[in-house]
Amino acid sequence: MNIKNYINGKFVDPIDDEWIDNFCPGNGEIYGKIPNSSKKDINKAYQAAKKAFPAWSQTTLEQRSRLLIKISELLEDNLQQFAEAESLDNGKPIWLAKAVDIPRAASNFRFFANAITQFASESHESVGQDAINYTLRQPIGVVGCISPWNLPLYLFSWKIAPALAAGNCVVAKPSEVTPMTAFLLAELCMEAGLPKGVLNIVHGLGSTTGQAIVAHPDIKAISFTGGTATGAHIAKIAAPMFKKLSLELGGKNPNIIFADCDYDEMLTTTVRSSFANQGQICLCGSRIFVEASIYEKFKTDFVKKVKQLKVGHPSDPKTKVGALVSKPHLEKVLDYIRIGKEEKGEVLCGGKQVKVKGYEKGYYLKPTVIEVPTDDCRVNQEEIFGPVVTIMPFDTEDEVLKMANKVEYGLSATLWTNDLKRTMRMSKQIQAGIVWVNTWMMRDLRTPFGGVKNSGVGREGGLEALRFFTEAKNVCIKY
Ligand code: NAD
Helix, strand or coil, rough: CCCCEEEECCCCCCCCCCCCEECCCCEEEEEEEEEECCHHHHHHHHHHHHHHHHHHCCCCHHHHHHHHHHHHHHHHCCCCHHHHHHHHHHHHHHHHHHHHHHHHHHHHHHHHHHHHCEEECEEECCCCCCCEEEEEEEECEEEEEECCCCCHHHHHHHHHHHHHCCEEEEEEECCCCCCCHHHHHHHHHHHCCCCCCCEEHHHHHHHHHHHHHHHHCCCCCCEEEEHHHCCCCCCHHHHHHHHHHEEECCCEEEEECCCCHHHHHHHHHHHHHHHHHHCCCCCCCCCCCEEEHHHHHHHHHHHHHHHHCCCCCCCCCCCCCCCCEEEHHHHHHHHHHHHHHHHHHCEEEEECCCCHHHHHHHCCCCCCCEEECCCCCCHHHHCCCCEEEEEECCCCHHHHHHHHHCCCCCCCEEEEECHHHHHHHHHHCCCCCEEEEEECCCCCCCCCCCEEECEEEECCCCCHHHHHHHEEEEEEECC
């Protein structure tokens, strides 16, 4: 199926008529073409957004909120179609797309539809000066949203919903690897009655289309989720134009397991936090540190459970681990497994490609556990972003804390313990934007979301996202 750009309320071909192939990870075949849009397309989208902005920014909160809720309802009505498209495009098991990704995209619209109606700004009486200050939170104008392939609609909507709710018009680009559900979303926006030009969805490669959004002098804010190297590149382009930037980048998250935890719950959740979505979630716990007294038991139990995970075609309801997103990505992950072995890591399970019957050209890999001899080896330091985790033991809290923090990233961390004092101590000291204790990926959309160090700058979620997509203006009135 070929997809098109959505600009000014219409589906259009790219101006230069350039296209790229879209591959299906489940069978490795080309199943459509997508536009590789140029600066001209981005400018066309910008012009449409600029024209739509005055009217859109003047809509009442209720009007905006209703529209976003309508989009959310339409997504729910079309759950099956969207889940199929997401699974086909990304390789994730269809049950996962149906249970998590698409419902979460619907929740994003609903959440920000409601949040905008509660978005208050502060006022300060300047006592003794007969003056009052209040803060206006005004939409920025035309903003750019760029999202990755791992949670396609989930992360795309996580940006555009707050941007629209705050009264901005948007030029958005989903990943060229997984464009399908963003394309389908455009149809729902039309059906919901979103005015033309308010949301423009332009497809193409990062180096052409994405970069054209970042480099466009009049797109004043960029919300980006993707790799750390891309984030750094974007920051360099945006800095001389003083653009507002939100960068949600890579992670290499520690999963720290103490002997006093609830063992069974920890074990089940750790399998999930390691391999959900083929390990392609920025929040996956890819470095597992286990207290020495339970290390051998954990190793045996964990590997046994991981070996039971069924690798299969994304459409098979029994599949637990689907296909990796692309051939180059599969090759990158296999390369890291090779590096892990060279570094004297022991592959305890997995480590190999899987041929799924009937889909031999698909990008399947066995979930892989590597026991590493030291924490500073490359497989323990660099983001692999696939179904590969490292494990190693630790003796003391201080030791594990040092190892947990000794990476360039700081997105999330998971801590398994029933010791309250240790929880409080470690939560403060772990260098991460999110710390989960005795759980993983439990999300409340009101909470701030983002990373420290090379995992990014800025926060998404709740009021943080609405703050990002508005400019604060102080008005001081002397009376
Ligand atoms: P990527 O950086 O290659 O691409 C992300 C998006 O940026 C895509 O739409 C891509 O086309 C675009 N892009 C690429 N080069 C660009 C450029 N020069 N200018 C503008 N846009 C450009 O990342 P990816 O491979 O799609 O996604 C995987 C990465 O995303 C991982 O590192 C993962 O950790 C990270 N991620 C982070 C979070 C988070 O919330 N922190 C969430 C999901 C994924």
